[in-house]
Amino acid sequence: MTTPEPAHEFESHRPRLFGLAYRLLGSAQEAEDTVQDAYLRFSGADRAGIEHLGAWLARTVTNLCLNRLTSARARREEYVGEWLPEPVVTSDGTLGPLESAQAREQVSMAMLVLLERLTPTERAVYxxxxxxxxxxxxxxxxxxxxxxxxxxxxxxxxxxxxVAKTRFEPAPERREELVASFITAAREGDLAGLEKLLAADVTWWSDGGGKVTAALRPIEGREKVARFAAGAAQRFAVGLEYTVVEVNGASGVASWAGDTLVGVVGFELVDGLVACVWAVMNPDKLDHARRRLSR
Structure with missing residues (x-):
């Protein structure tokens, strides 16, 4: 009996392993590197002794991630400004089928930020x-x-x-409409229009990583977020092009300067209003999203 090549055996498991590693690490780049490390271990292993390949690979990836999380925690303590996960475009099934609100919640920016509270082992179990x-x-x-x-x-x-569960989730077309209205109002400096779209306790999180200009602390409250969004659009977004995308299971926006992706913004909607904005501008965190969107 001919033994399949390791690459052929491994590839059918790669998407699931990436989804596991990304949820554990919050970094698409590190997740890709981890999955590749798992492949190298698999290609060098005694494959005849692996009884259940899926379980063996999940164990390997999880333990590789636990090692990475220990060092990542130290790096994030020194991070400039707020640390946010790398945004992942999910409309192409990169993180698997997200057919329910619960599935989308598990890959949301909000959940990945909350998972940072856990020890590496707690995070793996969860x-x-x-x-x-x-x-x-x-x-x-x-x-x-x-x-x-x-x-x-x-x-x-x-x-x-x-976390409090979302009480009402708009239909996909309504989510896109809300995001488009937000972008239009921000670019036009329409404070009243922005405030109509924002929850009273809305929070804006920015991640520039010290590489680009970004708010170093969260901005809270309807009026402050509206002013900040309008001001940022006037100062930094002139000439940029926008595309509405699904990011981490939610509606978002990708901003482009020509072929360069300069930011990805995700929106958390609660009861039809913007409850949280996650703006990732650190160029080191945009490569995975850029590659997916350029396809």
Whole structure:
């Protein structure tokens, strides 16, 4: 019997492994690197001794991510301004099917930011359970922990990332309409129009990473966010082109200067209003989105 080439065996698992690594790391670039590292380990392994390839690969990727998370935590403590996850375009199925509000929530900017509160092991347990439906026995096998310990870690993680659920999610076409209206109002300096689109407790998060101009702290409240959005559009967005995209399971906008992607902005909508804005301008975090959008 001919043994399949390792690349052929591995490729069917790559999308799922990328989704796992991205949820664990919050970085598309590091997720791609991790999956490639897993491939190298697989290609050099005794494949005849691997009974369940999917489980073996999930274990390998998870443990590679745990190693990366330890060093990533130290780097993020020194990060200039607010750290946000790398935006991922999800309309092409990059993170798998996102057919429910719960599935979209698991890859949302808000959830990935909340996962930063967890220890690496708590994060792994939570992601494997919530996003991939692993049972506690399966998780214990992946992490080499007792089933009881996994249950305890999961309960602790749930308590730390508990968030209010979205009460009403607009239809996709309505979400795109709200985002387009926001961009138009911001570019025209229409403060009244912007305020009509914003929740009273809206928050704007910016991530420039010290590479480009960005607010170093969150901006909170309807009036402050409206003024900031209009001011930023007038100062920095003149001449840019915009495309509405699905980013991290939600409506967003990609801004372009010619062929250069200069920013990706995601919007969290609650009850038909913008409740949170996530603006990623750090050029180091835009390469994955640029490659997906340029296709």
């Amino acid at each position: 992601v494997l359970r919530e996003a991939f439906g692993y049972g506690h026995r399966e998780i214990s096998g992946v992490l080499d922990l007792s089933e009881a310990n996994c249950r305890q870690l999961y309960r602790r993680a749930v308590g730390r990332v508990a």
